[in-house]
Amino acid sequence: MFKTTLLAGLLACTTLLPAYAADASQAEDFVETQAQGVITVLQDMRAGEREMAEVKADFRDRINELADVDRITNFVLGRYRRGAEPATLEEFQTVFREFAINVYESELTNYSGQTLDVTGSVTRDENDWVVRSQVSGGPDGDVYEVNWRVQERDGTLKVLDAQVAGVWLAQTQREQITSVIGNAGGNIQAAIDTLCGRIQDQDADDYARVCEG
Amino acid sequence: MLTTFVGRARRAIKPALVIGVAALTTACASREQAAETGDPFEPLNRGIYTVNMALDDAVLEPAANAYTTVTPGPARDGVQNFMTNLNQPVVFANTLLQGNVRASVETFGRFTVNTIFGIGGVFDVASAAGVEQHQEDFGQTLAVWGVADGPFIMLPVLGPSSLRDGTGRFVDRYPHPLNWNAEYSQSTWAWGVRGLNGLDTRARAQGVFTTMESTAIDPYVQVRSAYRQLRASQIANENGDAFGELPDFSADYDEDE
Numbered sequence: 001m002f003k004t005t006l007l008a009g010l011l012a013c014t015t016l017l018p019a020y021a022a023d024a025s026q027a028e029d030f031v032e033t034q035a036q037g038v039i040t041v042l043q044d045m046r047a048g049e050r051e052m053a054e055v056k057a058d059f060r061d062r063i064n065e066l067a068d069v070d071r072i073t074n075f076v077l078g079r080y081r082r083g084a085e086p087a088t089l090e091e092f093q094t095v096f097r098e099f100a101i102n103v104y105e106s107e108l109t110n111y112s113g114q115t116l117d118v119t120g121s122v123t124r125d126e127n128d129w130v131v132r133s134q135v136s137g138g139p140d141g142d143v144y145e146v147n148w149r150v151q152e153r154d155g156t157l158k159v160l161d162a163q164v165a166g167v168w169l170a171q172t173q174r175e176q177i178t179s180v181i182g183n184a185g186g187n188i189q190a191a192i193d194t195l196c197g198r199i200q201d202q203d204a205d206d207y208a209r210v211c212e213g
Numbered sequence: 214m215l216t217t218f219v220g221r222a223r224r225a226i227k228p229a230l231v232i233g234v235a236a237l238t239t240a241c242a243s244r245e246q247a248a249e250t251g252d253p254f255e256p257l258n259r260g261i262y263t264v265n266m267a268l269d270d271a272v273l274e275p276a277a278n279a280y281t282t283v284t285p286g287p288a289r290d291g292v293q294n295f296m297t298n299l300n301q302p303v304v305f306a307n308t309l310l311q312g313n314v315r316a317s318v319e320t321f322g323r324f325t326v327n328t329i330f331g332i333g334g335v336f337d338v339a340s341a342a343g344v345e346q347h348q349e350d351f352g353q354t355l356a357v358w359g360v361a362d363g364p365f366i367m368l369p370v371l372g373p374s375s376l377r378d379g380t381g382r383f384v385d386r387y388p389h390p391l392n393w394n395a396e397y398s399q400s401t402w403a404w405g406v407r408g409l410n411g412l413d414t415r416a417r418a419q420g421v422f423t424t425m426e427s428t429a430i431d432p433y434v435q436v437r438s439a440y441r442q443l444r445a446s447q448i449a450n451e452n453g454d455a456f457g458e459l460p461d462f463s464a465d466y467d468e469d470e
Binding site (some may be wrong): 068071072075098103106107110122124145149160161165166167168169170171172173174175178179180183191194196198202 | 446457459
């Protein structure tokens with residue numbers, strides 16, 4: 001009787017435990033593998049050895065593997081996400097995703113052909129880390145320090161933010177987005193219009209597909 | 214006579230005061246948003262930012278590009294080393310004020326070694342010998358003493374700052390060698406060094422300018438945010454708590470912290 005109860009208890013505990021609990025070394029491995037993969041794809045893009053459309057699709061897939069763009073999109077809206085019309089929210093998410101991926105592409109292209117080395121990590125919580133890395137091997141011989149905010153959710157590791165030269169990208173984007181919306185009296189459409197303007201500067205095809213489509 | 218003078222002064226000051234208060238009230242952002250962002254002077258700051266960027270486009274960026282083009286890389290490194298070394302007394306004073314003895318000793322050592330063996334600081338001998346370099350200023354010292362950064366301020370020409378850091382910038386003039394002697398401080402040579410420092414600083418920031426331009430949504434807010442984060446990072450690094458305060462990314466996040 002006791003044995004049966006013990007077994008049942010153990011079984012219940014095992015079932016209740018998360019299917020996967022990452023640790024700092026897994027977060028470090030994740031950044032090393034995924035971020036280096038993105039940088040390598042951009043090297044292909046710069047070298048022109050593959051079809052541009054194919055490389056771009058590959059890049060987007062790898063960004064989706066690396067970063068939780070949906071959570072970043074919700075984050076940058078700050079308090080304006082609450083109470084937003086679902087259709088407006090959806091439009092913002094589409095436009096911001098396009099803008100963000102274009103920014104990642106242009107920024108990470110600066111590191112194409114370079115090597116990313118993870119140098120350590122700081123555990124902030126049981127599923128929240130900052131992974132430190134250095135990117136080196138560029139023509140100027142400089143070494144760039146890039147830190148990655150990694151979180152685990154539902155057994156999956158994702159990057160939420162990246163810090164270059166002391167500045168976090170998503171935090172800076174949120175301040176800008178909320179400022180644009182705040183200056184427009186809380187109207188999210190103002191941020192959509194501003195982002196579309198920036199996408200038009202980045203890539204006319206993307207603008208036609210996302211903002212005019 | 215004194216009464217007459219006071220009366221005249223009052224009459225002169227009163228309209229000026231009214232105009233000043235009115236201007237300040239207009240310049241102060243009346244919107245709740247500006248208060249929330251710690252930028253009560255946002256309209257005024259945005260105006261100064263626009264002028265600064267126009268000045269940069271017309272003068273500073275072309276001058277910095279010309280400087281980069283005509284000056285070989287090793288010479289630019291020498292200029293940067295010289296300017297960094299010249300600022301070491303400022304760093305030394307602030308490490309002392311922060312009670313960081315180790316950093317004070319290292320900074321004093323750097324200044325001495327680089328000035329003597331690095332030919333006035335043109336060569337960074339101390340770094341080659343493994344002596345750590347520190348970057349402290351009075352704004353950071355005030356932060357270490359518990360002074361909050363205060364409202365954001367966009368300074369003409371000099372760019373982003375805060376009430377605390379702007380004050381710190383003013384105080385840091387005193388331990389700087391260019392200001393040790395009042396007469397020498399105003400000499401052509403001293404102003405030439407200041408000009409070269411500004412040119413070199415702007416040239417080295419070209420990559421940051423390019424990146425910010427390509428990633429901006431609201432360029433003014435981007436500069437404000439980046440400046441604040443950078444300063445917080447510099448202060449936190451000194452306190453050994455670089456990632457203590459980071460925002461919540463949870464999916465149900467809907468409150469500004």
